[in-house]
Amino acid sequence: MALMRRGVNGEETEDEEWPFFPMRIAASMYNYDDSTYLTVDANRAYTLSRKMPPSCTCRKTGDTDDECTMFECTCICDLTAGACDYNCCCDDDCTQDEKERFENLNDCLPEGPVDDEITKCYTTKQVDKINAKFPMTAKGTAKSSVDRALCVRYDNSDLRGEFFDDPGYPDSLDIFDESQGQKNYDYPFWIEDEEIYSSDQSFDAGDFIPAAFAVTDLSSGGGIPLSDGYIDAFQGILPLPVPNNNGICSEAASVKFATPQSSTCIRLIQNLEAECASTLGSFRWSASLYLGTNGAASSSGSTDWIPVTIRSVKYTNFYDTTQTEHETFNDADVDCDATYGTSTSCLGTSSATANETCFNALVAVHYDIVHQSDGINSIVEAFADLLLTDIPQSANNDDNIIIIRQYYSVGFRSQAAIARSQANIVNRTRSGNPGYLFGRPLLAGANGNNDVIRPLADGLQLVAASGHGDCHDTISVPFGADTRTGCILRLNRTELRDFCNGVGDYSSTGDPGVPRYFNVSDIFGNPTIYDEYIGIFGNADPLDISQWLQITVKAPQNTAVWRERTGVCESAITSMNFRFLWSYVGAKDNPQPKIVAARLDFSKEDFAFTLSSTSALSQKISFPITFTATFIHYDEDAAQPYTPPAPPMAVSVPYDVWYPFKVESAATRGSRPTTLPFIIAALLLASFWFVSV
Incomplete structure (x- = not known):
């Protein structure tokens, strides 16, 4: 004070x-x-x-x-x-x-x-x-x-103050090993090591998964002797890279058994040649990796380890989102791991023609881990789905750094037979049961054949910026969290004119001034979007279209107009805005959030090409576009008290049997107490007395 x-x-x-x-x-x-x-x-x-x-x-x-x-x-x-x-x-x-x-x-x-x-x-x-x-x-x-x-x-008080009791001195310094001598949070090297319990044969939810490399796959460097068996990979635990405070990939986080996870982070590549095979290699996450079948896997036990099998590989162009799937990829072909040099990509037509290129660099990996539950949870199979690309040295920025965004995810499934009903025929991750859980993905999908929904695996997606700011990425929309993303269109004057006229690579076909990333057709007439349905509850079943709510698309007015002299595209569609109305239903002490309305509308802005010199017509200018999702709590969810009506009488009696007493009806029974129970009790007592006499 x-x-x-x-x-x-x-x-x-x-x-x-x-x-x-x-x-x-x-x-x-x-x-x-x-x-x-x-x-x-x-x-x-x-x-x-x-x-x-x-x-x-x-x-x-x-x-x-x-x-x-x-x-x-x-x-x-x-x-x-x-x-x-x-x-x-x-x-x-x-x-x-x-x-x-x-x-x-x-x-x-x-x-x-x-x-x-x-x-x-x-x-x-x-x-x-x-x-x-x-x-x-x-x-x-x-x-x-x-x-x-x-x-x-x-000073008219005889109180001389309050004084602390002197605790004296502890009899033993062992007090620092007790709760009185410790803090809830302390420096790590001061905290006493906890007792380490050995893992049993069965995996439990949240357990770490052992990871190793086969010794036969390693090269002995520096005179280090290698024997048969397996050696710890990633400090012995299967990692799942996550972003640190700066968004850079950190391999300190770990996969946890029966816990689906996903993350997105960036790699800053300062030396492409040196980091191609190591940092950007895919085999260290897949073909060269072994997982422990149980929590107590031994480095010398051959039956304790299973290989990670590459199930599928897709190739993506580094500069756009074009992807090609390769079904004949051989995971034993070491030439398809990341390599730097002059060789061409073994997966497809490379976007890089220069010699200084990192071929088959990792963009994304998804693990599909299969386990059995016959009394002992053990891992029996592990698959990896890869997304690779070729990175040219010319992709570096002004600081001579190449930025690449990577995606990591893991899922689990059991071999045990599961009884199927209408609600669980489609394997999927729910966002609540039934009401949405805040922060879980907002369920979304497209209308398929026979009135079924083709749900998105990760819920509704908003276009987001890649590491270079281009519109090559997406993020999931979490329920209840207002979300805003953005990215950059880089256009020269000719490309801006084509965009404004509804032609070219950056425009939605036939819609003037509409970015193709909005994925909307006939926006000025009868606008439709591909993923047009939202799950009403967090457990919406794709097989029942009545559990899904169609998004209403509000068509914008006035199409974009190109002004040749000023280089301005007037009224370009620059923002795609989702609005969701949600409310609580069910019991007040256990409320269930649901979506009650959904709408998509658009915002406009003028795109102006600023000409700084006579030779700047081919210069590209950055134009931002944005995507938003807003959740509004609908207040019409006041809780109403409920009192069930009285149960029917076991026998039928004349309506005037209780005359001259008045009996309340079920509709008003909850408003004031009735004398009926007391009357029945009195009559029974009188009957008993009469029989006794």
Whole structure:
């Protein structure tokens, strides 16, 4: 807290924050080196052996200084022994003149306890109104006559304060191994190692998966002897690279059994030739990798390991999203791992013709891990799906760095037979059951044949920027989280004109000024999108179209117009905006979020080609486009109380059997209590009494 001071005229000033003491004296004045010991005179040694520290005063009546634990320290600003601490008005090392100077400057530092005296000041006129009798007059004190104020100080409490109990000294330093001697968070090298439990034969959810390379696949470098068997890969655990704080791929995260995961990160390649086969190689993630069949896999046990089999390979052009699948890829063909040089790609037509190219560089890998559950969870198969590309050296930026975005994911499936019903015929990941879970992907899909939905594996996708800012990437839309992405169209003047007229590689066919990445057809007439359905609940079944909600597309007005003289494309479609209305349904203590409405609309902007010189017509200019998804909570979800109606009577009786008593109907039964139970009880009791008599 801050120290407040009141002047004689009633003004308040704020001093340093309590108990902050600035270092106001230069260390050089002591004339010693802090790397050596101070000089002390052993002849002046003494021993107090008391609980109360020096410079404090005992507040407990009857206790001596040796035994006192209720004490108050009244000069905490005296931080320098043998020298005056400036502005410490209680420092005995300061002269009286120095103390007076500090006080006159109103610079005294906090000295210790808070003043327990309460000061109240009144003007002389107020005092005279209350009690004008002697001596409570305007001249009752000399100071009040001067200041024209009367100040009264009082302390009418016998409480001397609250004091901490002295805990004494622990009997043993083992207390640092107990909870009292530890913190919840501490430096790692201070934390005691936890007991390590050996893994059993069965995998459980969240267990790490052992990973290894076969010794026969390794080359012995530096005279390191290699024997038969397996050697740990990636520190013995299968990793799943994740982005660090800068978005760069970090291989510190690990795959966890029965836990589907996915991540996206970037690699910064400074030396393409040196990092091609290592950092960008795919075989270290697939063909050369072995996984432990159980959590206790042994490096010497051949039956404890299974190879990762490459199931499929796709090739993508480095500069666009064109992909080609290669069904005849042979995972034993080492020539198809990442290589740098002059060889052509073994997968397809390379986008790179220069010699300085990294062929078959890894873009994405997906693991499909199969396990059996016959009492012991063990891994029986592991597959890898790869996406590769060729990276030319010319792809570097102004800093001579090549940026490539990579994708990693893993899924798990069991060999156990599963009973199929209408809700689980299609293997898929739900985003809730039934209501959406916040942060899970928003279910989306296209209308297939026979009124079924072709769902997207990762939910609704928004186009996003690749490592170079181009529109070559996508991200999933998480339920409940407003999302905004963007990317860049790089166009010269001719390409901008074609785009504005609805032709060329960057425009949606037939739609002037609409980027092809919006994936919308007939946008100005009867607009439709390919992925036009949204799951109403998080467990929407693709086989039941009634569980899906169609997105309404709002057609924009006025098509884009190209102005040749100014080089402006007026009213270009630059933003694609999804809006989702959601509400709670079900029990109030267990609410289930659902989508109740979905709409897609578009925003417009003028794209202007700025001509800076007569030779700049072929120069490319960056034009941004954006994609948004907004979730709005629909407030029409007020909870309603519900009381079930009374159950029907077991036997049929005349309607006037209870005459002249009045019986409430089921519709009003919840409004006030009925006397019917008491009447029945009375009649039964009367019948029993009559029979007894």
